[in-house]
Amino acid sequence: MTATIQLISPVDGRIYAERQCADVAQIEQALAAAATAQAQWKRRPLNERAAFCSAAVDAMLAMKAEIVPELAWQMGRPVRYGAGELRGFEERARYMIGIAHDALTALEPTPIAGFRRQIKREPLGAVLVVAPWNYPYLTAVNTIIPALMAGNSVILKHASQTLLVGERFAEAMRRANLPEGLFQNLLLDHVSTGAVIASGRVQQVNFTGSVEAGKVMENAASARFLGMGLELGGKDPAYVRADANLEHAVENLVDGSFFNSGQSCCAVERIYVDQKIYPEFVERFAELTRQYVLGNPLDEATTLGPLVTPGAAFFVRAQIAEAVAQGATALIDPQAFAADVPGSAYLAPQVLVGVTHQMSVMRDESFGPVVGIMPVNSDDEAIALMNDSEFGLSASIWTHDLAAAEHLGNEIETGTVFMNRCDYLDPALAWTGVKNSGRGVTLSRLGYDNLTRAKSFHLRHEI
Structure with a gap:
């Protein structure tokens, strides 16, 4: 048959x-x-x-x-x-x-x-x-x-x-x-x-x-x-240096994390921010995330649709719950999104702080609307964390310093290096990945x- x-x-x-x-x-x-x-x-x-x-x-x-x-x-x-x-x-x-x-x-x-x-x-x-x-x-x-x-x-x-x-x-x-x-x-x-x-x-x-x-x-x-x-697939990282245009970085990284409900191989899934600007970055990032409208994708007002299946949403919910149980803090209240119903494919966006690389949410591809944000003290620390992954599809660097971005890009194990943008394929450039x-x-x-x-x-x- x-x-x-x-x-x-x-x-x-x-x-x-x-x-x-x-x-x-x-x-x-x-x-x-x-x-x-x-x-x-x-x-x-x-x-x-x-x-x-x-x-x-x-x-x-x-x-x-x-x-x-x-x-x-x-x-x-x-x-x-x-x-x-x-x-x-x-x-x-x-x-x-x-x-x-x-x-x-x-x-x-x-x-x-x-x-x-x-x-x-x-x-x-x-x-x-x-x-x-x-x-x-x-x-x-x-x-x-x-x-x-x-x-x-x-x-x-x-x-x-x-x-x-x-x-x-x-x-x-x-x-x-x-x-x-x-x-x-x-x-x-x-x-x-x-x-x-x-x-x-x-x-x-x-x-x-x-x-x-x-x-x-x-x-x-x-x-x-x-x-x-x-x-x-990927677990694509972003690094926000102290000299970055904060407003531009926040706006684009929120979009890079949650567009298509995070269901993109090159979605931003982990963010490392210079300690000097970390508190302000996190505050702005969470505030902009709260402005999403989760709902029926046939409605023109909706800016965040459901995940592809309830099973996909279950996996991301489990990652978030595990991270919180291990000490992370969730900055977004799911109850503020009426469409977020446990067991459904509709899942509110989530921003996690207090995360570590011992957590699944910072290691395993989420393919959903969740991102972890960590502070770093130096470029070297950022590079080490960005490379601490089985994946290497794309990575983004947010800075005013072109030379620094090129130097860092040479050290990152990835297929594409972005500066001040993310989650985009330029058809004139090779789309490729390394590692898994x-x-x-x-x-x-x-x-x-x-x-x-x-x-x-x-x-x-x-x-």
Whole structure:
């Protein structure tokens, strides 16, 4: 019997959508079609690929009115912020289309008489994109558009929590008249996903999700020599130096901690503040946090929606309770947020002080609206604490001193260093992580390297 997936909305706990998973025959058909379509697609001139991809972006944006409330129902993001994801989707897609010519142009070493030498970028074949629910358009587009631009076919396996996003991608590609089989959206269970990876019929897997799921992906790919791009989360730190613009730092770090209810791999989850400004920083931070409006994400007044599931909220509540039991102080009264009901997906934001690195809330990824704040006495202490983590996705430094930020950035074990901003992906820069935050690169020119292989031409034309 074919498995069925139910999308349970965090808004009210009801079934929002229900679909059947692809069966063995459908998966086989998709893999065969992907190979056939890719063999022809890779021969199309780059400007033709760009025209198709640009048309797909246009088609997706044309569905904005349906997509924004659909996102709220699927994963809980307030409708007032839904259009922002589509703006980011467009920015990344158009940037990667725009740089494709330069990124994919053959490299030519210093000329040698009688020879023509080149390093060309060849497409890999079929690329499997396993996308998460928390930023379902942004994370998927990071690979989908550049993979197509590079001459690959794409199979998208979206998270069951946002399965309608996969259907939106498929519809956008259909409206753009992409060749049949070149892009396919498959609803797969875990077993079928592993089987596709292990089949040898895909040549690259780009996955965004948990560390444990990433290990499962790698095990499925063992002995297949597949390319693996893994973004596996974070526990991203911020360091506020004594010379920081306090108002700017507070405003942006509150947003970086609680936007999307903290459900972001690069959300700020721990903050270290110079002792000299620590009391004022904490006071301002807590006061701004209290201004959030927790409620139904379909309401325009809501600024903080529910977590994706009651289970996710339970985990964060448990982290907070454990920290308080171990001596931390919670600065936000949950009772001030009427929608915060124990057992539900609705959870008030929380700010913890008196925290230590012996507490789960400062070690383990929370993926929810909670942040711990610690005072530090020096740059060296801040660096040591920032690096005291199994993760390394992004880190932010808040200071007026550019030289100091660059120096500190060189010492922090992370994929991206921010100065006076956080929780943002610049498509011109490599998005990558270290340690258990994963490996591989998306976005920027380097993102194309993970979606192509080098092919050398050593041609002696004078004999």
